[in-house]
Amino acid sequence: MTDQKNESTRRTSSPSAVHAAHATTSARPSRRDALILGAGVAAGWTGLVGAANAQTSKDAPKEVRLDYAYYSPTSLVLRRFGWLEEDLAKDGIGVRWVLSAGSNRALEYLNAGSIDIGSTAGLAALLARANGNPIRAPYIFSRPEWTALVVRGDSGIRSLADLKGKKVAATKGTDPYLFLLRALHTAGLKRADIEHVGLQHADGRAALEQGRVDAWAGLDPLMAASELDAGSRLLYRNVGFNTYGFLNVREDFLARHPREVQRVILAYERARQWTIAHPSDAAKILSEEAKVSLPVALLQVKLRTDFSQPRPSDEHVKALQAAAPILTAEQLVRPGVDLNRAIAELVDTRFAAGLVKA
Template identity: 80%
Template sequence: MKRRTLLKLAAGSAALSGLSPVSLVVAAPLKELRLDYAYYSPVSLVLRRFGWLEEEFKADGVQVRWVLSAGSNRALEYLNANSIDIGSSAGLAALLAKANGNPIKTPYIFSRPEWTALVVRKDSPIRTVADLKGKKVAATKGTDPYLFLLRSLQTAGLKRGDIEHVGLQHADGRAALEQGKVDAWAGLDPHMAASELESGSKLIYRNVAFNTYGFLNVREDFLATRPAEVARVIKAYERARTWVRANPSEAARILSEEAKVSLPVALLQVKLRSDFSNPQPGSEHVKALQVAAPILKEEALVKADTDLNRAIAELVDTRFAQPYITRA
């Protein structure tokens, strides 16, 4: 059969199955699976601790390599650089990356957390978002806390230029706040919970609706050429997620040991600030991004002509994980 005929048949089969032609390419056997783990994703810590992915791929001779992500910005950088295949980030951070050319898709949601808020020292005179005008505020660019900060400023009629932004990674932001080097910090758990419980830091502004979901992102080419392997990863994530829901105190203990934070801090993050009930990407997540997306243009974080609705549609994969989700 001629090559042209084969290609036509492949394209036709792809259209019928809803997959792109590239997904029909027979890839060489996978030798290494690269993914991140993060303290802001307790599910990833549980999955890594119990070795369920290693168990899943052992018979195939696939090595599993774990890379620590210190924040959404790092996970998304690793994905864009092809240093990992699968990485965890906040939803709005993933959209920002996608809109700026990072070739990723999100087929799975690992949590709905309230993992960020605006934080000041226990003795700070700052009481409201409006009080931040002219102040030094630490936040990690390209992450949910940074975007949370920008959206929070809007509630008080302020913009990024009305504060002095200090770009620090999350752990460094906590240290800078407690050492008096900045006036406020857009925190991230577990660092934020630790500062609150151990140093008496105060959360002056909370808004769970401004905390976008925990997105498990996959490089587009990896998802297209290795859908079976991605499905197996999602099934392993589901095993870990259902375990966390059934064993929140034990999950907190694992977080405590991995992140080197106290058990009360870990319990605050896992039990009170994380919802692990809905891993299926859907209209809830799309709408949350549509509501949040305007901040990206208003603060010139994407090009003015960027079609954010299209970027959202291309990012959130609402179909892939359906067969693998554990129904509660």
């Protein structure tokens, strides 16, 4: 994976819903339109940015390194319009963007110190934190239904029980992989009951469509593309098993540069509010960046992603507490690890309290 410089749910996937969303698509946003969120929102955002800028530490970093990901549409919006660059440039701080192909990649980059801020699924972040990755999550970029278990349209597999003994592709260390394990447990199966094929998300999709695996734990927008373009079928869906999208920060960076982290969160808030106001235009950006069709991008942005709860709260803590048992049941964490403590250390419910509406 190479570093790249910046280049300034609703729960249905029916064809009719996708086409209805497509029909409402507006023209590509102009630079001027992109900068206007409405007088009230813009004024509030500008005021908060000004306050954060006024408190910028004297030892500010020369550069803030963060990822963008196709499973995080707001990161694509933020990168496209350069709002963070515009803000940080006032203090001579640069911005470097790195593409994350999945939560596992973002967590690897964070653990290695090659990025400061990275976007992942909540349960994947907890797994990493429990295993020693020193991260905290002060912001939630979305509540998506971004994963499900996928089979080919002509597959004879009709239930989770039918997966026993079958080849299933999934990317370890990601929400789709953990979703797979939780789904198997609902049918009385474990990881040992299937033949897990470890592939990165795009390779998993290809393996499914080429018949090299029987099922795939998908990730949008690849999953939506497989449905609409290749006729793949969602075998098992469970919104509750899709953990939130966490924006994670390395603890040492958060401790040394809290004002810069505030400014990143404020920029994400601007992108989130713009995405809510312009979902069709956000889908166009996703379509262009991820090189998927517009109907695929609309399916992900309009029908499978909820952008309404950005501030970490007890809701996110409880979601991780409900999901955590799979980590011990499948021996994914060291014996004796206190997962409740790891959750408390990961989910930062106070940092963004003055910046983001609950």
